[in-house]
Amino acid sequence: MNYKNIGFVVLFLITQTIFSQVKITGKVVNKDNIAIEGANVIVSNEKKDKKGIMSNTDGDFSIVLQENGIYNVIITFVGYESYNNTVTISNNQKVDLGVISLKESTELLQSVEIIGRKRKDYNSDYSFSATKVAIKNKELPQSVATVTKELIDDKVAFQLSDAVKGVSSVTPVSMYNHFNIRGITQNEDGQVLNGMRTRQFYFLQPLTQNIERVEVVKGPSSVTFSSADPGGTVNIVTKKPLAEERKEVTFGIGSFNTIRGGLDFTGPLNEEKTLLYRLNAAVQEAKSFRDLVQNNAILVSPSFSFMPSAHTSINVEMIYNSSTGNLDRGQPVFEKLGGENFNLKSTPISRNIAATNDFNKTKEWITTISFSQRLYEGVQLNAKYMKQLWSEDLQEHRYEKAVQDENGDPVSGLVGLRYAERKQSWNTDNISAFLNFDYKLGDAAEFKTVIGYDLHRFDKTIGGGVNSVRRNLKDADGNEILTAYNGINIKLPAAGFFDLNNPSNIIRNTNSYNLFSGAIPAQVLKTHGAYIQNVAKFYNFSLLFSLRHEWFEDDFNYGTANRSKNTFNALIPRVGLSYEINNNLNVYATYLEGFQPHAYTTGLMPSVANFFWNNDRLSILSTFKPLTSSLEEIGVKGRFFNGKVNASAAAFRIRQKNVLLINTNATNDLGFEINQRGEDRSQGIEFDVNGQLLKNLQISASGSYVDAEIVKSDDPSLIGERTEAAPRWSGNLWAKYSFNDSSALRGVSLGSGIQYSGDKLAWYQRDLKLPDYTIIDIAAYYKPLNSNFEFTLKLNNLFDTVYWTGALNNTRLFPGAPQNFMLTTTYKF
Known part of the structure; x- marks a missing residue:
């Protein structure tokens, strides 16, 4: 056999194949000459053979073809009109289509989000x-x-x-x-x-x-x-279907016995790409650095988008959430240092006074239907309906008060407990419908007008109930029962006590408790509003004006003789002016107002159960004016590095009036007292930067200074003092650097982040001050060459800093997690 001749033939065929290949190249940009990443480029010939590619971060694309011929080139991107061109290739030539500027399409710009975002970076346009x-x-x-x-x-x-x-x-x-x-x-x-x-x-x-x-x-x-x-x-904006096939599966393990898995599948379900799907699912088994705390969760979320024509689009999305864990009430501390601040390290950050048999189980279904229909040129009807079903099954031991000796004095280190079993369910309904009109007056003025109606209905359904026990045990004559503990006669709490000096989380015998059973009052909160909004563009100016009329109703204890109603209404304006200095820089100013009925503002208050389950609740609320607020803001927004970096800076002042506060140490029959503070004022400056500084470097950075203080109060000593839970200074930086493909470390990326938060007061206890903190995280990523795998190792709190993210009071501190890691593996196909 003549191997020399065979080798010559093989070499000849390879050479012919190489030189017979042809190439189509180009660059995709928008009207501002900003590169469009992720544009879908499809090339097909007369044989209906197709080949596709997406434009890169610079908007460039290059498609290699195997033979000469006539080719149809189609370029599409969400929100832009399609580009369609036919090219004839002969003599194995290279065809450069040059810079292709896609034109924005009013018809294709989504009024309701039906199709997902294609970009793969830190920016959202x-x-x-x-x-x-x-x-x-x-x-x-x-x-x-x-x-x-x-x-x-x-x-x-x-x-x-x-x-x-x-x-x-x-x-x-x-x-x-x-x-x-x-x-x-x-x-x-x-x-x-x-x-x-x-x-x-x-x-x-x-x-x-x-x-x-x-x-x-x-x-x-x-x-x-x-x-x-x-x-x-x-x-929170959920993922929507894409018109291109993408699949990925992720697995992760980490500290605190954490195991996670997830998947994200999307793509078209028919050849015309008018029916799209997306399926997201995740499962988590995780404990915590906190004693007896876990969060096991299951998430399943399918979504379908149907676009039967260029004028009609429909999206149906479902979300199922199931969580089993514990309601972590935080770390309790009691000792003070020198009579000033509490000793935050008097108990370890892991300390939890709950019982081993405590739990919190929740289930949730959310279904959303979105519809968009173009009626006429420049006129579009949009409608959306969302239904949420939520249920809770809770059993918990939590702080009641410090254990007292026989003289009524608190005993150091002993925590009296309260116990509750709670089952409840509710549902929410949201309806939003609006018409948007796009039109012009002459060549210089453009208008976008929206006229619509919203309704939100929250129904805490009949059948919710709670079994509870609290305070101290009493004998048949009503005297508090005493028991000896560590040589001291103490008043015995009805749900037991927890010794911080000799901690022991046990299975508590809840069958021995003398439980009080009560119904959770049924309640319907309904708010609905009609609004009009107009955006007028005249040369480089853009004026935004909105006006909304809101009606609110609180129907409390419905279905009983104690039923009561409370209603409010408000007229809410917004006006904003933006000026485009050039294609990359805008300055703006805005003023807007806000409105909150106190049925919503009291939802997170300590001891809120005493308030919400009290028949006098609405009569108490009706004595207070609703919370109102206003915002004055000026700012600048810019795009840099050919649109790859977005940056913004703002100066603002917010005023909120009629703020409700709760005093949990009141001695009245309710066990709490609600007061209304006249006015708080918060002002400051802030900036955010996101994007790709260099080809291999992405960053996300932010910083702020906030001066928040009490302006009006019935307590003169509070006027001019800082508000609760508000740090003055905060800053964040995250950066990810990827090594070049020509580097020995190709496929490797490194990430690092730093977070700073200044000191702040507890939300409901002004004599508790939390120190500032700085946390550093690092990460390493590896994607093997020509592989669909990617590995990520993240190390959080690198220097194992002890810090607290917040606190309600000295019995409920919320420490941050100590040093921990997470290792994930992602496979894309």
């Missing part, structure tokens, strides 16, 4: 939450900070609190989903999901597997979200 419809963040005259799923993944942030802690002016108040935003602590007990209000995303944190991005809309946003916290609103 648009927001739906601040104005109901899609608007570019640069053009919005209000501060909105966005945390994308890519940043969530790089930080290995499996819980909502981990995701938002890098946003300017946002700091945790507890270890729950509870934040202080711009110096004002949240009062609402739920989160906004896809622009709609849910209830009880609070104690057990939801997993982030199905989250596309988290948006923090700064300032009171009642004109958009109805009842809204004055400091800001956290809006």
